[in-house]
Amino acid sequence: xxxxxxxxxxxxxxxxxxxxxxxxxxxxxxxxxxxxxxxxxxxxxxxxxxxxxxxxxxxxxxxxxxxxxxxxxxxxxxxxxxxxxxxxxxxxxxxxxxxxxxxxxxxxxxxxxxxxxxxxxxxxxxxxxxxxxxxxxxxxxxxxxxxxxxxxxxxxxxxxxxxxxxxxxxxxxxxxxxxxxxxxxxxxxxxxxxxxxxxxxxxxxxxxxxxxxxxxxxxxxxxxxxxxxxxxxxxxxxxxxxxxxxxxxxxxxxxxxxxxxxxxxxxxxxxxxxxxxxxxxxxxxxxxxxxxxxxxxxxxxxxxxxxxxxxxxxxxxxxxxxxxxxxxxxxxxxxxxxxxxxxxxxxxxxxxxxxxxxxxxxxxxxxxxxxxxxxxxxxxxxxxxxxxxxxxxxxxxxxxxxxxxxxxxxxxxxxx
Amino acid sequence: xxxxxxxxxxxxxxxxxxxxxxxxxxxxxxxxxxxxxxxxxxxxxxxxxxxxxxxxxxxxxxxxxxxxxxxxxxxxxxxxxxxxxxxxxxxxxxxxxxxxxxxxxxxxxxxxxxxxxxxxxxxxxxxxxxxxxxxxxxxxxxxxxxxxxxxxxxxxxxxxxxxxxxxxxxxxxxxxxxxxxxxxxxxxxxxxxxxxxxxxxxxxxxxxxxxxxxxxxxxxxxxxxxxxxxxxxxxxxxxxxxxxxxxxxxxxxxxxxxxxxxxxxxxxxx
Numbered sequence: 228x229x230x231x232x233x234x235x236x237x238x239x240x241x242x243x244x245x246x247x248x249x250x251x252x253x254x255x256x257x258x259x260x261x262x263x264x265x266x267x268x269x270x271x272x273x274x275x276x277x278x279x280x281x282x283x284x285x286x287x288x289x290x291x292x293x294x295x296x297x298x299x300x301x302x303x304x305x306x307x308x309x310x311x312x313x314x315x316x317x318x319x320x321x322x323x324x325x326x327x328x329x330x331x332x333x334x335x336x337x338x339x340x341x342x343x344x345x346x347x348x349x350x351x352x353x354x355x356x357x358x359x360x361x362x363x364x365x366x367x368x369x370x371x372x373x374x375x376x377x378x379x380x381x382x383x384x385x386x387x388x389x390x391x392x393x394x395x396x397x398x399x400x401x402x403x404x405x406x407x408x409x410x411x412x413x414x415x416x417x418x419x420x421x422x423x424x425x426x427x428x429x430x431x432x433x434x435x436x437x438x439x440x441x442x443x444x445x446x447x448x449x450x451x452x453x454x455x456x457x458x459x460x461x462x463x464x465x466x467x468x469x470x471x472x473x474x475x476x477x478x479x480x481x482x483x484x485x486x487x488x489x490x491x492x493x494x495x496x497x498x499x500x501x502x503x504x505x506x507x508x509x510x511x512x513x514x515x516x517x518x519x520x521x522x523x524x525x526x527x528x529x530x531x532x533x534x535x536x537x538x539x540x541x542x543x544x545x546x547x548x549x550x551x552x553x554x555x556x557x558x559x560x561x562x563x564x565x566x567x568x569x570x571x572x573x574x575x576x577x578x579x580x581x582x583x584x585x586x587x588x589x590x591x592x593x594x595x596x597x598x599x600x601x602x603x604x605x606x607x608x609x610x611x612x613x614x615x616x617x618x619x620x621x622x623x624x625x626x627x628x629x630x631x632x633x634x635x636x637x638x639x640x641x642x643x
Numbered sequence: 644x645x646x647x648x649x650x651x652x653x654x655x656x657x658x659x660x661x662x663x664x665x666x667x668x669x670x671x672x673x674x675x676x677x678x679x680x681x682x683x684x685x686x687x688x689x690x691x692x693x694x695x696x697x698x699x700x701x702x703x704x705x706x707x708x709x710x711x712x713x714x715x716x717x718x719x720x721x722x723x724x725x726x727x728x729x730x731x732x733x734x735x736x737x738x739x740x741x742x743x744x745x746x747x748x749x750x751x752x753x754x755x756x757x758x759x760x761x762x763x764x765x766x767x768x769x770x771x772x773x774x775x776x777x778x779x780x781x782x783x784x785x786x787x788x789x790x791x792x793x794x795x796x797x798x799x800x801x802x803x804x805x806x807x808x809x810x811x812x813x814x815x816x817x818x819x820x821x822x823x824x825x826x827x828x829x830x831x832x833x834x835x836x837x838x839x840x841x842x843x844x845x846x847x848x849x850x851x852x853x854x855x856x857x858x859x860x861x862x863x864x865x866x867x868x869x870x871x872x873x874x875x876x877x878x879x880x881x882x883x884x885x886x887x888x889x890x891x892x893x894x895x896x897x898x899x900x901x902x903x904x905x906x907x908x909x910x911x912x913x
Contacts, residue, residue, distance in 0.1 A: 233846050240850040258800035266801040272765045273865065275876055277852035278884050280861025287851060295909045305906035325839045326847070328780065328805065329769045344912050410911050492855045493891070499899040505855050587742040597742045 230312055236322065238312040242292040242303050243338055246395070247457055247489040249273075251284045251333035251368040254390040254452035263364020265327060265334070267390065271368075272333050285336040285370060286323055290314055290351055294340030298408035299501040300397065300462040302494040303340045309496050313342070316354045323359060327367055334368030334390075335359070341374060349377035349385070356388035368452075373423060376415040382422050386430075391452040391484070394419045399473040403463035407500065420481040423454045427482070453484035460514060461491040461506025466538030468531065471517055475528055488514045513540040520547060523578055524571045543633050548574040548607055552629050558611040559619050562598060563588050574632075575607030607632055645670055645689045648680035649720050652789040652813060655708050662724055663695040672728050677720035703738035704730060707746075710753035713789045722749050759787045763794045766870045768844075769807060770837040780807040783831055784873055789813055792825070799823060840875055848876040854887035855894075 230238070251271035258266040273282030291313035292303040302309055314322075323335045337355055341348050352371050359365035371389040373382050386392055394416060398404045401413050430449035456477060458470060465473075474486040490506035497503035517540055520526040524547070534550040535541075541549050551558065551574045560569055562584055570581045580602035587593060587601055595617040599605040610622045610632070622628070647661050665675055668690065676686060700708075704727065711719055722745050730737050740746055769780035780802070786794070795816045798807065802818070809816045815826035871877040 233842060236843065236846055237850050240847055244851045244853055259803045260800060262804060264802065264804055266797075268797070272761070274765050275848060275874065276862040276866040277848065278859055278862050278880055278887070279853045279856035280858030280865075281853070281856070282865065283848065283851060286847065295911045297906070305909055306900065306902045308900040308903055322843065326844060328771070328802070329837070329840050329844065330767055330782075330802075331840070331844050331847075341911070490856075492853060493894045495890075495894040495897060497897060497899050503894060503897070508856060508858070583741050587740060590736065590740045591742060593742065600747055601741060 232318060232322075235312040235314055235318070236288065238310050239288045239290070239292060239314060240286075242289050242309070242340075243287045243336070245302065245489060245492060245494070246287065246336070246338060247281075247487040248336065248370065248393060248455055248485070249282055249284045249287070250370075250391070250452070250455070250485065252452070253484065254368075254450075255448060257366040259364070259366050263366055264324070265365050265367035267333075267366065267368055274331055274333065283331075284333050285368065286326055286332045286334070287336040288314070288319070288322075288338075290319065290337060290339040290348075290355070291342050292340045293342035296341060296408070296410050298397070298411065299498040300407055300459055300491065302496050304498065306498065307494075307496040309494075316351060316358060319355045320358050320363070323367075324363060324365070327365075332367075334365075334370070336370040338372040339374070345374045345376040346378050346381060349374045349381040353381055353385050353388065356385065360388045370452075373419050373454075375419045376412060377419070379422050382419065383426055386423065386426050386449040389450055391455065392423050392450045393455045393457070394423070395457040396473075396477065397457065397459050398463055399458050399465045399470045400463070403465060407463060417480075420454065420456065420477075420483075423450065424481045426450070427453065454481065455483055455485040455487060456481075457487040457489055459491050460488050460511050462501060467510070467514060467517070467540045468528075468535055468538040470514060471521065471531060472528060474518060475521060478522070486518065488518070507542065509542050510540075513542065513546060516540075517546045520550075525568050526550070526572075544629070545574070547572070548632060551611055552632075555623055558623055559613045560611060561613040563592050563615065573608050573611050575604060576602055644686045645675045646684050646686040647675050647677045647689045647720070648682075649677045651679055653712065653720070654792070655712055658708065658712055658720060658723065660695070661689065662727055663697070664689055664692050665724065666698075666728070666731060667692045667694075667696045672721065672725040675721075675724065677724070698731070700727065701730065701735065701738055703736075707738055707749050707753055710756045710793075711749045713756045713759075713793060714752035715788050716752060719749070719752055722752075756788050756790060756793075760790045760794045762786075762867075762870060763790065764797050766866070766874055767798075767809065768840060768874060769802075770835050770840055772835050772837075777806060780805050781835070782807070782809045782873075783829075783834060784809060784811050785869075786811060786813065787869060791816065795823065795825075845876055845879060849879055849883060852883055854883075854890045857884065857887050859884065 254267060256267060256269050271284055273284050275283040277283060293311050293313060294303045294305055297304045297306050326332045337352055339348050339352060356369050356371055359369065369389045370391045370393065371385050373385060373392050373394045375394060396416060398407060404411055404413055426449050460470065477483055477486055488511050490508050490511040492505055493503035517531055530550055531546060534546060534553050540546050560573060567581060567585060570576060570584065583601040587597065592615040594615045598614055602608060610619045610628060647665065675689065708723055711723060725745050726737055726749065737743060738746060741750055763784055763786050767782050767784045769782050772779050772781055791811060791814045799818055804820065806820055807818050810829035812828055815829050817824045
């Protein structure tokens with residue numbers, strides 16, 4: 228008996244949910260005032276949240292979970308006993324439009340197992356995006372996977388219809404890939420990321436006005452929201468620093484918008500090579516914090532290496548606090564005088580808090596209460612700052628400071 | 644002391660007119676009470692003035708006014724007037740100072756209003772209905788603040804080729820494909836069935852949840868309970884949560900999959 232559409236949706240959404248990417252932001256602004264349907268505002272919208280705290284922004288599904296590969300960490304590997312299904316191009320298009328018209332989603336996130344050849348799979352992904360855009364005038368968000376080893380021309384076509392392209396490295400080192408995904412061609416994966424990068428850059432280059440021309444040509448759209456990748460955390464034994472070193476290389480080599488970290492999660496279909504043991508979600512969270520420090524707070528890899536002697540980020544305290552405790556000589560900072568890049572190093576101060584402090588201190592010298600209001604909270608920052616009415620004194624040298632700033636271990640949320 | 648009547652959903656234009664009158668008459672913030680036009684008057688109305696003062700306000704104040712006035716807190720009008728008065732009496736850049744208590748409070752109101760607008764864009768659900776021979780997408784939504792006119796242009800941009808009707812306790816908006824018409828407050832009516840929303844969407848929502856990552860606080864922080872009543876998927880949450888422990892135990896107890904025979908035959912293509 229053929230599977231119903233709802234059953235196929237169930238199988239293929241279940242297989243796609245281990246991909247952490249949900250962004251629907253960035254890229255060109257569009258609307259449906261001139262026909263078609265849909266819009267993108269530049270900022271993404273999360274249309275719902277599930278009890279795992281993750282947002283539902285895009286219809287995230289696979290075209291098929293039939294796959295010729297046998298990657299140990301993947302629920303769709305060929306040796307898994309999971310039920311298989313395949314959606315047609317028309318079915319994915321219909322599901323996307325149906326849910327979009329009810330305002331349930333921002334658009335589509337489409338990935339696929341590799342059931343036939345790499346090129347066949349990539350062609351099918353492109354066909355879905357092309358049908359949505361050209362036949363239905365769909366202006367919503369589309370995120371497509373690029374398939375390692377697929378023809379460059381197909382990737383070049385995918386970027387014309389998709390807002391974002393992504394190719395998951397999945398493991399942080401070549402050795403780990405060899406161990407758990409021995410059939411994957413690391414060279415083809417890197418080439419895929421590089422192809423997308425050069426297509427994006429070529430499109431941006433064309434958009435620059437030619438010498439002597441007035442005005443500028445409309446930029447050719449190529450994946451305007453850029454490309455991203457994902458790394459699974461805890462499937463192999465790589466340390467946090469190894470993972471972050473790999474991310475730093477990926478960001479700089481392929482101009483990625485995001486590296487997503489996905490804590491290895493049981494699927495119910497364990498492989499003999501990889502036990503179904505969940506990675507603590509807190510480890511994933513600390514990696515995101517460290518990734519943010521590297522990209523938005525002026526930290527470099529050496530700063531983090533110094534604060535993580537064993538190569539692992541502390542689960543107890545956030546990586547900025549860990550760094551500050553190891554560099555007490557750099558503090559306290561006078562919030563009324565310190566430059567922006569130093570303020571960004573104060574534990575508990577986010578980028579927005581720092582910008583608010585800088586705006587406010589132009590008008591009046593700030594006290595501790597002002598900082599509490601501007602930063603939202605003051606607990607972690609207090610020992611590291613000087614204000615109009617506050618000096619930390621010996622608090623900063625207190626041997627027990629780390630313990631005092633460690634939040635009490637959270638009680639696990641009980642299954643009710 | 645004067646009484647400045649302000650409708651509960653007053654918008655920036657109405658507030659500006661009243662504030663201009665008060666400033667022309669040199670009424671200090673402590674000398675005026677902004678209250679509903681329906682309230683029993685305790686004081687004399689702010690008198691009419693023939694030629695109200697005309698002046699421009701700093702951009703930061705105009706931005707703050709546009710959003711903060713939509714907040715439901717009764718003191719928003721007096722806070723806005725207080726800040727305006729001080730801007731006109733020597734503190735020109737006051738609206739830029741987030742350390743000022745009144746400005747901080749108004750910033751907080753503006754933040755909550757912006758969030759409410761965003762949540763309306765996110766959490767409103769349409770149901771497809773046949774009305775006569777037309778397809779109309781209808782919705783009932785309950786915002787926290789008076790945001791209808793700020794939130795609606797988004798739906799015009801996104802669903803401009805659909806016919807839709809949005810009803811809320813603070814007014815309605817109808818779009819027929821070319822024209823937008825606002826109407827008076829509505830009451831909740833039974834919602835019509837819609838197979839996509841009631842089956843496809845619920846199936847997807849249930850499936851995309853990973854039981855190994857239960858984080859209820861994170862969910863509730865981003866999806867406040869206030870909005871749940873009009874989101875059909877939220878009624879699945881109790882069963883999803885209570886079933887997740889058992890699903891995890893089942894998964895933990897599973898031996899590695901027996902390798903399906905098919906997998907012996909397929910390999911990546913060279």
